[in-house]
Structure formats: structure tokens, C-alpha cells
Amino acid sequence: MNKVGIIGLGLIGGSLAKALKQKCNINDIIAMDVESNALEKALNEGIINDFTTSIDEHFSDCDIIFICTPVKQISSYVKKLLPFIKDDCILTDVGSTKSAILNELNVILDSTNFHFIGGHPMTGSEKAGYSASRGHLFENAYYILTPQPSTPKEKIDQLKSIVVSIGAIPVILSPQYHDLVTASISHVPHVLAAALVNMVKALDSTDKYMHKLAAGGFKDITRIASSSPEMWHNICMTNQKEILYVIDYLIEILTRFSSAVRNKEDDYIWNFFNSAKQYRDTFSSRSPGPFMKTYEIIVDVVDEPGIIASIATLLSKHGINIKNIGIINSREYENGVLQIVFDDEKSQEKSVKLLEEMNYVIYKK
Ligand SMILES: NC(=O)C1=CN([C@@H]2O[C@H](COP(=O)(O)OP(=O)(O)OC[C@H]3O[C@@H](n4cnc5c(N)ncnc54)[C@H](O)[C@@H]3O)[C@@H](O)[C@H]2O)C=CC1
Numbered sequence: 001m002n003k004v005g006i007i008g009l010g011l012i013g014g015s016l017a018k019a020l021k022q023k024c025n026i027n028d029i030i031a032m033d034v035e036s037n038a039l040e041k042a043l044n045e046g047i048i049n050d051f052t053t054s055i056d057e058h059f060s061d062c063d064i065i066f067i068c069t070p071v072k073q074i075s076s077y078v079k080k081l082l083p084f085i086k087d088d089c090i091l092t093d094v095g096s097t098k099s100a101i102l103n104e105l106n107v108i109l110d111s112t113n114f115h116f117i118g119g120h121p122m123t124g125s126e127k128a129g130y131s132a133s134r135g136h137l138f139e140n141a142y143y144i145l146t147p148q149p150s151t152p153k154e155k156i157d158q159l160k161s162i163v164v165s166i167g168a169i170p171v172i173l174s175p176q177y178h179d180l181v182t183a184s185i186s187h188v189p190h191v192l193a194a195a196l197v198n199m200v201k202a203l204d205s206t207d208k209y210m211h212k213l214a215a216g217g218f219k220d221i222t223r224i225a226s227s228s229p230e231m232w233h234n235i236c237m238t239n240q241k242e243i244l245y246v247i248d249y250l251i252e253i254l255t256r257f258s259s260a261v262r263n264k265e266d267d268y269i270w271n272f273f274n275s276a277k278q279y280r281d282t283f284s285s286r287s288p289g290p291f292m293k294t295y296e297i298i299v300d301v302v303d304e305p306g307i308i309a310s311i312a313t314l315l316s317k318h319g320i321n322i323k324n325i326g327i328i329n330s331r332e333y334e335n336g337v338l339q340i341v342f343d344d345e346k347s348q349e350k351s352v353k354l355l356e357e358m359n360y361v362i363y364k365k
């Protein structure tokens, strides 16, 4: 992979440019955006080495082009790029919804021979723009790919290897299934976060006590309500069927729960929270999810300077490679604990043994 094109140099486009430059040594990156500020900043930082504000011959020698604009612009950029790109160029996007883009491209996908592979990194932030971009954004994140049945395996493998080289974990899904999964775990949760914030805004009285007293729980569950309205507007307009299916299901759950509260159904209410707790407790706060097994341990450590360094030194002295290490401050572990992620089960087991010998308490293996 020699030359990469990026259309839309915001949070995701900028993070991709940084990751490709910093982790994959790709030194020929051209970016396009409607805003020149981000382009100039990235050029000055040496992240990209060329930019343009229109689609033209600049993209003719790109080996891969990532389209990182809001979802509704993506298919039109595919169409604009087609006259300029070379035959073996991979066109991919990072949009949060997939079927609508492909539906708009169907006719040309059938009649033209080019390689479009949908993509969606399952990582991001409530912040937008190039200034919020980070080269390590994709580390340990799932990165969904939705190739066409006709996409050559060689092209899928090329894109997969780029995904791996920026630190992410590729997962192949159909566009339709992608849209149902993301409607459930991302799109409707964002709708709900915004609904909760709008609810409090409407119910709060002039003394603003709700705003003043909103505590950790409310802030945790509504963090994502600070995301870009443009992005979420685009997502709801392009994943209508799946979002409606999930919202209707959620309404059924709330309606049933409301009746349980009205009728004081003791067992139902207890089980409602208990079953949610049991399932929520199976989601690790750092591991990326159910697709790939992670080998992690949670160590109870006193909060004193140098503790991470001394554990890391002990493990490295015994030849154990640490994939990820950091303090977690979550409600599960009141005082904060050290989470260490390893590459394999052998390293995990060896570390548990070594740390237990040093009298560390290990919570989770
Ligand atoms: N923000 C997130 O957490 C995630 C976003 N995505 C997807 O990534 C894509 C980009 O999102 P972000 O980077 O978060 O947004 P962003 O707002 O940070 O960046 C979008 C960039 O596209 C540019 N842009 C807007 N309209 C354009 C047009 N017509 N032509 C060229 N450039 C244009 C903007 O100037 C901006 O630089 C979206 O499709 C979104 O659904 C995917 C995963 C996570």
C-alpha cells in the first residue's frame, strides 16, 4: 500500500490518517475536505502530504481511499471518485450505517468493475473534528467490514491487513446484519441518551435542581448525547427500518415495566434489574466484545506511584508481553484496579502465578 486517500478529515478521517502514518509508515496521504482548516493543520503536522478541496486527478494513483464524511455524502463520493481511480484501487468508507449506502450504489456496483468494501470502526468519541482525532483510536476496537459477494478475496484480505495494522480487529458482517446490530448497541442507545437529556430539560423547573443534582449515573448514561447532531441525524435517516424495529421493542419493554411498577409486581421488578445486571456484568470494560477472546487479569493494587511500572517490570523480566495495561475506575471496582491484557492464555496464566506469588489479589482471570 503506497498511497492513501482520505475524504473527510474529521475525527475518524483524521484518526485514520494519523494511524496510517504513525503505525503503518504510510507517507503518501492525500486528504480532501470541504473545510480547509483541518487540511492545513494536518499538512503542517506532517500527517498528510497533500490536500485538495475537490475530487480530481489527485486520487488517480491511490491504492486505497477511505471515505470519512457524514453518511449521507458517502455514496455520492464513491460516484465522484469512479472516473479518477485506478482499476485495483480499494474504495472503502467508515459510515455508521451500511445498507443505505449500498442501495444507492447498487446500479453502478452491478455495472462497473470497482472494489467497494463497506467499513465501520466500532470506536469513536462524542467529540467531532480533526482536532479530536487520535492515531491510537482504533487500538483493540472491532472494525466491521461488509464486502459484496463479488468482492475479490484478495481485496478483502488487503483491507483486513490494514485494519489489523492500525491495531483494530476486523469482523465481517453482511450490511443488513450490521445495521441491526448497530441499531441495537449504538443507534438506539444514542436516541435514548438524547431522550433522557431532553426529558430532564423539560421536567426541570426554574430552580434547575435536576440539572444541579444530576449525578454519576445520569452523566454515564448520557455522555453520548453530546455527540454531533449532524452525525446522528444522518444515521437515523439512513437506518430507519432497523432503528424503528429496536425502538418498538424497547417501547414494549418499557410498557411492560411500567405495568409492573403500577401493579407493584415485586418479582418482575427484581428480575428486571437482576437479569440486566447479570448480563451487563459479562461485558468487560476494556475488552472489545464477544467476537474475540481476550486474555486479561484484574489486579487489586494500592494507589501509589510506580505500582504500574513495578508490575510491568516484573512481567517483562519473565518474558511476558503486555498488550494493554491501565487503571480502571469503574463502579465494579470501587477503588480502581489495574487491568492487564495479554496476547495469549499462556502469558495470562504465567502472570497470575507470578503475581499471586507476590501476594497480589487477582479478581478476574
Ligand atoms: N464519531 C464517531 O464516533 C464515529 C463516526 N463514524 C462515521 O464516520 C464518519 C465521519 O464521522 P466523524 O469523523 O465523527 O465526523 P466529523 O464531523 O468529525 O468529520 C467529518 C468530516 O467530513 C467533512 N465533511 C462534511 N461534509 C463533507 C462533504 N460534503 N465533503 C467532504 N467533506 C465533508 C467535515 O468537514 C469533517 O472534517 C461518519 O460517516 C460517521 O457515521 C464511524 C464510527 C465512529
Ligand SMILES: O=C(O)C(=O)Cc1ccc(O)cc1
Residues within 6 Å of the ligand: 095, 096, 121, 122, 123, 124, 125, 126, 186, 224
Ligand atoms: O463514544 C461512543 O461511545 C460511541 O458510541 C462512538 C461511536 C459512534 C458512532 C459509531 O458509529 C461508532 C462508535
